[in-house]
Amino acid sequence: MNKLILGLVMALFLTPALAGSYKPLDVGKLPESKQTKLGLYLSAPEAFKMKTDGGAKVVFIDVRTKGEFLFLGTPTVTDMNIPYMEIDEPASWDQKNGRYTMAPNSDFVAAVNALMARQKLTKNDPIIVMCRSGDRSSRAANLLQEAGFAKVYSVDDGFEGDLDKDGHRDVNGWKNADLPWAYKMTESQAYLR
Numbered sequence: 001m002n003k004l005i006l007g008l009v010m011a012l013f014l015t016p017a018l019a020g021s022y023k024p025l026d027v028g029k030l031p032e033s034k035q036t037k038l039g040l041y042l043s044a045p046e047a048f049k050m051k052t053d054g055g056a057k058v059v060f061i062d063v064r065t066k067g068e069f070l071f072l073g074t075p076t077v078t079d080m081n082i083p084y085m086e087i088d089e090p091a092s093w094d095q096k097n098g099r100y101t102m103a104p105n106s107d108f109v110a111a112v113n114a115l116m117a118r119q120k121l122t123k124n125d126p127i128i129v130m131c132r133s134g135d136r137s138s139r140a141a142n143l144l145q146e147a148g149f150a151k152v153y154s155v156d157d158g159f160e161g162d163l164d165k166d167g168h169r170d171v172n173g174w175k176n177a178d179l180p181w182a183y184k185m186t187e188s189q190a191y192l193r
Contacts, residue, residue: 034156035138036142037141038141040153042156043155044177047153058126058128060077061115061130063084064131065085069083072160073182078189080191082108084108084131084137108143128153132158133161134155137158141154157174160174161174
């Protein structure tokens, strides 16, 4: 009995410390870069719940680059990595943003269509798109909406989340919500184009 009480007391003290770092976004205050035409948003925990409750009827697409997907990990519930943007080849420098130049993936919509067909789903079935922090996923959601998809949800805090005042991505996002993710991926998740 003493061990049970001690365990409960420790859980009460530790839970706020562990759960206190994740801060979901206020959808009413989303920056313009994260807003979509459909206005369908999920936090990382909501996306996990929707995918696990909906199973095969909900498609979960990681729209980050192949490098991000491979080296930073991905949610274990990801159906496929289909990059919305990729680093230009040959590589060049984006002076304004201080990074490699990236360009939209011209095959993005076709690859999503192919994934939906393989899973025997239609443009009316729900799709969840997620990037690093919610900016690219919002643009990917808009592109899919323009292509006729009716239920595209953008994960507004992404895989790594938003930056804190010191420039670290430890505010929100999939990883900071302690949701299941892995470095290991399967061939069926890989974007091989």
